[in-house]
Amino acid sequence: MALQFSTEAEDQFQTIVSRYPNNLAALLPVLMLAQEEFGWISVEVMDYIAERLDVSKSQVFSTATFYTMLNKQPVGKCHIQVCTTFSCALAGGYEMLEYLEEALGIQAGETDPEHNFTISEVECLASCGTAPMFQLTTSDGEIEYFEDLDPDRVDEILEDLNDRLDELPDPRDMH
Amino acid sequence: MDEKILSKFFDRDDGHKLEVYEDHGGYDAARKAAEMSREEIVNEVKASNLRGRGGAGFPAGVKWSFIPQETEEDKYLVVNADEGEPGTFKDRQIMQRDPHQLIEGCIITAMALDLRYCYIYIRGELKFTEDIIQDAIEECYDKGYLGEDIFGTDQDLDIYTHISAGAYICGEETGMIEGLEGKPGKPRIKPPFPAIVGVFDAPTLVNNVESIACVPPVINRGAEWFANLGVEKNGGPKLYGLSGPIKNPGVYEAPSGITVRELLESPEYGGGMKEGKELKAYIPGGSSCAVLTPDELDREMSFEAMREVGSNLGTGCVTFVDQDTCMVRLAARLAHFYHHESCGQCTPCRDGTGWSAKVLDAIEAGRGRHEDLDLLEDMTGQIEHSTICALGPSLTFVVHSYLDKFPEEFEAHIEQGECPFPSWSLDDTKPAAAE
Numbered sequence: 001m002a003l004q005f006s007t008e009a010e011d012q013f014q015t016i017v018s019r020y021p022n023n024l025a026a027l028l029p030v031l032m033l034a035q036e037e038f039g040w041i042s043v044e045v046m047d048y049i050a051e052r053l054d055v056s057k058s059q060v061f062s063t064a065t066f067y068t069m070l071n072k073q074p075v076g077k078c079h080i081q082v083c084t085t086f087s088c089a090l091a092g093g094y095e096m097l098e099y100l101e102e103a104l105g106i107q108a109g110e111t112d113p114e115h116n117f118t119i120s121e122v123e124c125l126a127s128c129g130t131a132p133m134f135q136l137t138t139s140d141g142e143i144e145y146f147e148d149l150d151p152d153r154v155d156e157i158l159e160d161l162n163d164r165l166d167e168l169p170d171p172r173d174m175h
Numbered sequence: 176m177d178e179k180i181l182s183k184f185f186d187r188d189d190g191h192k193l194e195v196y197e198d199h200g201g202y203d204a205a206r207k208a209a210e211m212s213r214e215e216i217v218n219e220v221k222a223s224n225l226r227g228r229g230g231a232g233f234p235a236g237v238k239w240s241f242i243p244q245e246t247e248e249d250k251y252l253v254v255n256a257d258e259g260e261p262g263t264f265k266d267r268q269i270m271q272r273d274p275h276q277l278i279e280g281c282i283i284t285a286m287a288l289d290l291r292y293c294y295i296y297i298r299g300e301l302k303f304t305e306d307i308i309q310d311a312i313e314e315c316y317d318k319g320y321l322g323e324d325i326f327g328t329d330q331d332l333d334i335y336t337h338i339s340a341g342a343y344i345c346g347e348e349t350g351m352i353e354g355l356e357g358k359p360g361k362p363r364i365k366p367p368f369p370a371i372v373g374v375f376d377a378p379t380l381v382n383n384v385e386s387i388a389c390v391p392p393v394i395n396r397g398a399e400w401f402a403n404l405g406v407e408k409n410g411g412p413k414l415y416g417l418s419g420p421i422k423n424p425g426v427y428e429a430p431s432g433i434t435v436r437e438l439l440e441s442p443e444y445g446g447g448m449k450e451g452k453e454l455k456a457y458i459p460g461g462s463s464c465a466v467l468t469p470d471e472l473d474r475e476m477s478f479e480a481m482r483e484v485g486s487n488l489g490t491g492c493v494t495f496v497d498q499d500t501c502m503v504r505l506a507a508r509l510a511h512f513y514h515h516e517s518c519g520q521c522t523p524c525r526d527g528t529g530w531s532a533k534v535l536d537a538i539e540a541g542r543g544r545h546e547d548l549d550l551l552e553d554m555t556g557q558i559e560h561s562t563i564c565a566l567g568p569s570l571t572f573v574v575h576s577y578l579d580k581f582p583e584e585f586e587a588h589i590e591q592g593e594c595p596f597p598s599w600s601l602d603d604t605k606p607a608a609a610e
């Protein structure tokens with residue numbers, strides 16, 4: 001099926017495009033919107049965006065592959081991005097990562113077979129004073145920071161997420 | 176510091192609202208600026224000794240004066256809200272808690288330099304702050320503070336938020352301009368500087384969030400008042416983010432030029448090292464600054480004082496390191512960071528950061544040789560002066576300063592064939608991960 005933005009996303013698309021003197025400039029925010037809408041940035045999504053913005057496919061491809069938040073493969077419904085840089089490394093970022101890896105049975109860079117969770121190790125998220133921390137991106141397009149973490153808090157967060165899994169779309173099925 | 180200028184609303188839940196901001200004198204500075212000539216505003220900012228708060232410390236007023244006055248083109252303001260320098264977490268507080276101070280700063284800056292459009296370039300991970308800033312912008316349009324003929328002047332100004340998608344290099348101003356144009360964030364060769372050829376080929380001013388947020392107080396209370404809050408050449412109050420194993424990590428407002436010791440030890444700020452932790456080193460302004468040792472604790476937080484000892488004030492966010500931390504591992508971790516974030520345009524940066532990471536990993540793992548230390552120094556030395564932007568050279572400062580200040584740690588790894596330090600488990604107050 002040919003891709004198409006939902007009515008709501010189409011409105012947002014129009015708003016974004018209206019903010020720039022040319023269409024190419026709208027590319028990053030539009031790709032972020034497309035990821036929210038279609039779950040991940042496949043070649044099909046890139047082609048659709050190229051057509052909608054009337055910019056070349058190769059331009060969309062080179063931009064989309066440069067930025068790390070744009071997933072070129074589908075991730076899980078819950079994408080947990082753990083900061084292990086500098087200040088976080090000093091304050092337990094690696095322990096947090098290990099704890100999560102154990103709790104979810106996957107390593108950083110992996111997704112579980114059900115596509116519920118993906119763990120990534122990421123660089124400084126501007127939360128250094130509240131380390132250890134992670135960013136959570138859910139497939140409904142929400143980005144949330146969880147800070148000052150300890151194992152109890154992580155257990156709580158994972159429990160809440162497990163309760164929400166049924167409501168969250170599987171990024172693989174979003175287009 | 177008793178009176179809070181930049182962090183007034185940090186403890187409040189409603190400080191992001193226009194109503195609250197105006198109850199505290201918000202937009203008075205914009206009204207005042209509307210009565211001033213462009214030149215008067217620029218001179219005021221020059222005299223205030225406001226230094227860029229994004230890391231390089233360039234005097235704000237001087238940078239403003241590079242923007243050409245007589246031109247038919249629309250000129251742009253790009254606010255650097257891409258905060259990504261490891262150890263730095265101050266701008267986010269302004270974006271989240273006090274967006275109107277930022278917007279009022281944009282308004283006055285636009286009036287001063289006749290800037291027609293403003294983009295606030297927000298890192299993708301901080302998308303939740305975009306909603307807050309966007310709401311604040313809409314409140315301003317409703318009031319007529321943005322749009323045409325703002326504050327009774329003939330200045331038109333539109334402000335937009337722009338969301339990025341994860342790339343540290345877009346914090347570099349020309350990388351940011353590329354990102355804003357929809358391209359990979361590969362920094363441009365300078366000159367031409369953004370002030371002449373910036374975004375969409377138009378004259379463009381790029382300033383950090385905190386720099387712009389300082390503009391309303393400068394105009395409201397005057398350059399002299401602002402300059403006097405700091406020290407020579409470093410005016411005003413400053414936001415300091417303190418992190419590492421200290422008692423009270425967080426963002427604090429204090430005068431420019433305060434000593435590192437006061438930031439660390441005062442109960443008002445860091446409150447000292449955590450129980451059982453001893454200070455071994457500190458990095459004054461984000462990971463790209465050279466490391467300093469405790470004998471430099473009485474150094475003042477100014478660009479000049481930090482340069483005297485070969486480091487940099489950077490973003491003013493200080494990371495404290497304790498005695499259990501392995502400096503080789505920290506250097507290796509940072510090498511991986513710079514390698515990961517290198518945009519790949521310059522071979523010395525792209526390859527030099529990667530090879531440095533490999534050599535540092537080998538030393539950390541106990542597989543290092545004595546020759547590797549010279550190799551590291553030489554290899555990272557070649558990155559400096561041979562790249563388009565300052566990302567690659569940041570690793571030069573890191574590696575050279577860690578080698579210089581902690582040679583015995585590197586030697587110990589090589590001689591013992593293993594890392595003599597405990598692994599990253601540094602925070603005893605938190606239960607260890609499940610066994």
Ligand SMILES: Cc1cc2nc3c(=O)[nH]c(=O)nc-3n(C[C@H](O)[C@H](O)[C@H](O)COP(=O)(O)O)c2cc1C
Pocket residue numbers: 226227228229230231232233235238255256257258259260343344345346347348349381382383384386387564565566
């Ligand atoms: C690799 C690199 C990353 C940077 N990241 C940031 C950043 O996240 N935020 C920022 O304000 N400046 C950053 N800068 C500095 C900007 O290039 C620029 O100097 C600054 O935004 C200018 O604003 P100011 O004069 O108000 O400080 C970075 C520079 C480099 C070389």
Ligand code: SF4
Pocket residue numbers: 344361362516517518519520521522524525562563564565566567568
């Ligand atoms: S120094 Fe590194 S990040 Fe900067 S332009 Fe060169 S390759 Fe890119």
Ligand code: FES
Pocket residue numbers: 083084085086087088089123124125126127128131133261262263
């Ligand atoms: S180092 Fe982890 S948020 Fe900054």
